[in-house]
Amino acid sequence: MSPMLDIQLIAAVTAAACAIPGVFLVLRKMALISDAISHSILPGIVIGFFITHDLASPWLIIFAAFSGIITVVLVELIQKTGLVKEDTAIGLVFPALFSIGVILIAQNANDVHLDVDAVLLGDLVYAPFDRLMIDGADFGPKGLWTISITLVITLLFLLAFYKELKVSTFDVGLSSALGFSPVILHYGLMSVASVTTVAAFDAVGAILVVAMMIAPAAAAYLLTTDLRKMLVLSVLFGVGSAIGGYWFARWLDASISGSITTVLGILFLLIYLFAPSKGLIAVLFRQNRQRKEVSLLTFLLHLNNHDSENERRVAHLQEHINWRKVRANSVLQLAEKNNMITIDNQIVSLTDKGLEFTEKALDYIITNKDEKIEDMKDDFFLFRG
Amino acid sequence: MESKIAVAVDDLTVAYNYKPVLWDIDLSIPEGVLMAIVGPNGAGKSTLIKSILGIIDPIAGSVAIYGKPYVKQRDKVAYVPQKGSVDWDFPTTALDVVMMGTYGSLGWIKRPGAKEKKRSLEALEKVGMLAFKNRQISQLSGGQQQRIFLARALVQNAAIYFMDEPFQGVDATTEIAIINILKELRKAGKTVIVVHHDLQTVPEYFDWVTFLNVKHIATGPVKDIFNDDNLTKTYGINYKVAVQQ
Numbered sequence: 001m002s003p004m005l006d007i008q009l010i011a012a013v014t015a016a017a018c019a020i021p022g023v024f025l026v027l028r029k030m031a032l033i034s035d036a037i038s039h040s041i042l043p044g045i046v047i048g049f050f051i052t053h054d055l056a057s058p059w060l061i062i063f064a065a066f067s068g069i070i071t072v073v074l075v076e077l078i079q080k081t082g083l084v085k086e087d088t089a090i091g092l093v094f095p096a097l098f099s100i101g102v103i104l105i106a107q108n109a110n111d112v113h114l115d116v117d118a119v120l121l122g123d124l125v126y127a128p129f130d131r132l133m134i135d136g137a138d139f140g141p142k143g144l145w146t147i148s149i150t151l152v153i154t155l156l157f158l159l160a161f162y163k164e165l166k167v168s169t170f171d172v173g174l175s176s177a178l179g180f181s182p183v184i185l186h187y188g189l190m191s192v193a194s195v196t197t198v199a200a201f202d203a204v205g206a207i208l209v210v211a212m213m214i215a216p217a218a219a220a221y222l223l224t225t226d227l228r229k230m231l232v233l234s235v236l237f238g239v240g241s242a243i244g245g246y247w248f249a250r251w252l253d254a255s256i257s258g259s260i261t262t263v264l265g266i267l268f269l270l271i272y273l274f275a276p277s278k279g280l281i282a283v284l285f286r287q288n289r290q291r292k293e294v295s296l297l298t299f300l301l302h303l304n305n306h307d308s309e310n311e312r313r314v315a316h317l318q319e320h321i322n323w324r325k326v327r328a329n330s331v332l333q334l335a336e337k338n339n340m341i342t343i344d345n346q347i348v349s350l351t352d353k354g355l356e357f358t359e360k361a362l363d364y365i366i367t368n369k370d371e372k373i374e375d376m377k378d379d380f381f382l383f384r385g
Numbered sequence: 386m387e388s389k390i391a392v393a394v395d396d397l398t399v400a401y402n403y404k405p406v407l408w409d410i411d412l413s414i415p416e417g418v419l420m421a422i423v424g425p426n427g428a429g430k431s432t433l434i435k436s437i438l439g440i441i442d443p444i445a446g447s448v449a450i451y452g453k454p455y456v457k458q459r460d461k462v463a464y465v466p467q468k469g470s471v472d473w474d475f476p477t478t479a480l481d482v483v484m485m486g487t488y489g490s491l492g493w494i495k496r497p498g499a500k501e502k503k504r505s506l507e508a509l510e511k512v513g514m515l516a517f518k519n520r521q522i523s524q525l526s527g528g529q530q531q532r533i534f535l536a537r538a539l540v541q542n543a544a545i546y547f548m549d550e551p552f553q554g555v556d557a558t559t560e561i562a563i564i565n566i567l568k569e570l571r572k573a574g575k576t577v578i579v580v581h582h583d584l585q586t587v588p589e590y591f592d593w594v595t596f597l598n599v600k601h602i603a604t605g606p607v608k609d610i611f612n613d614d615n616l617t618k619t620y621g622i623n624y625k626v627a628v629q630q
Binding site: 027029082160161162163164166167169170171172173174176177178179180221224225226227229230 | 402435438439440456459462464466470471472475476477478482485488489491492493494496497521523537
């Protein structure tokens with residue numbers, strides 16, 4: 001296989017492996033903990049390296065994952081004292097552990113390929129050249145094996161404990177009462193997140209691995225209301241950004257991990273703006289429509305309350321309801337378009353449909369019963385909560 | 386007639402950071418009652434339920450559900466937490482939340498199947514929410530969310546139901562719907578224990594009541610013990626509530 005393909009494969013598998021725990025971190029409002037883990041695994045990697053003298057040893061991953069768990073435990077211990085809040089505890093723990101790692105590297109590992117740059121940014125370009133050789137046969141890049149095995153572990157964890165992860169993320173109390181220990185699941189998830197971070201770390205570095213965990217999940221969250229779809233979308237976004245980022249890097253002749261993160265950022269921004277129902281533009285559009293519909297309802301109620309022609313003159317309405325001309329006209333148009341009023345000789349009258357709508361809406365406002373307006377919801381945003 | 390004891394709490398003490406929230410609680414709840422737990426804010430009402438269900442570890446004391454520890458009796462107990470304790474923006478549907486009630490009987494790893502789905506749909510119908518089964522949960526009103534929680538407890542098909550403020554933030558219609566379902570449960574011989582805030586409705590809704598304020602003050606039939614004396618002991622002020630019997 002060509003190095004080109006190797007790099008893309010490693011990046012894509014890394015992105016997929018990161019996206020899965022990322023979904024649960026985002027839903028548990030623990031995005032920051034991935035940042036903490038990614039930094040504080042450094043001392044684990046360094047100590048593992050001193051013991052094994054092999055950067056590709058699986059022991060390194062185990063040591064590093066262990067220091068990831070220590071981070072989580074320390075954060076919880078500090079938080080439990082009640083003296084500082086969780087975000088402060090995170091901010092205290094990971095720089096401390098990270099700095100231990102930095103000092104250990106500076107003191108002892110100057111002569112090896114383990115420097116702070118590689119730790120922060122990763123080394124995808126060189127990944128294809130560190131190959132797994134068994135009896136002289138080439139089994140592909142070691143990095144690809146590491147991250148693929150991690151992905152398989154993550155997938156098995158997800159498939160086995162999907163329902164447990166879901167219930168303990170949504171409702172800790174119920175999960176505990178049903179006998180699915182939230183503590184065990186929490187540490188299970190944290191272990192998977194730590195192992196994934198370590199495995200991904202080699203490829204994309206400590207800072208960018210956070211983006212790979214959080215950005216795809218955050219984007220998917222805006223697009224779906226189904227946990228399964230959110231998981232699938234996150235993986236697709238991660239993989240797509242990884243491959244897209246690779247080609248972006250080639251085009252720019254820039255860092256691959258930097259480009260992947262940039263693509264992730266752009267993807268998130270686009271979804272943040274254009275997501276069909278939770279995107280910024282959709283929200284603004286909906287608020288605008290709701291404002292219009294409240295106006296429409298006010299207007300229809302006014303017509304319903306007043307029979308005399310004098311009260312129903314177009315000009316009078318503009319004065320009476322105290323709207324500026326533009327707003328009054330847009331409301332009139334909206335009402336006419338929906339066949340709720342007729343305008344005859346500057347006199348506005350409610351149609352049968354308008355009358356029915358007004359009565360139903362009134363009924364809803366009084367009783368607050370959702371069933372009454374089920375059939376109106378398709379036409380109008382106002383009642384969509 | 387002396388009935389079986391459904392829940393027995395013995396010398397239970399719970400503390401947060403060494404500050405006692407519940408102090409030496411002794412409590413026996415007979416089978417088949419519909420009981421309110423009342424007390425001021427911070428009295429430990431939710432904490433009592435959570436420690437009975439093993440969600441919070443007590444520092445002393447023990448709890449028995451039909452004579453055995455809770456962990457052995459999980460299948461006999463259903464729990465409705467406070468509505469505000471979960472994130473309603475979680476990506477899931479009403480039906481899926483109700484299905485979570487079946488997870489306990491499935492145990493680890495096993496996934497819910499057609500049978501669990503059918504039971505969940507029946508529970509949704511019972512609380513009048515079948516039409517909303519595929520609705521994303523954030524799109525439901527507060528009352529509807531509470532009904533979903535109730536359906537999730539019904540699907541557990543338990544003998545004892547613990548509910549933490551099921552009437553909080555729901556309109557009068559939903560409140561009546563919920564209390565009717567709770568009364569039906571009692572009629573079917575179930576024990577229902579509800580953390581409740583509205584003292585006015587206690588005599589109308591419940592047949593038993595527990596007064597709690599860090600210490601256990603009284604437990605018994607509403608008609609015997611729901612009086613000014615106990616209310617004053619619990620709320621610390623001279624509480625005059627007209628008790629209609």
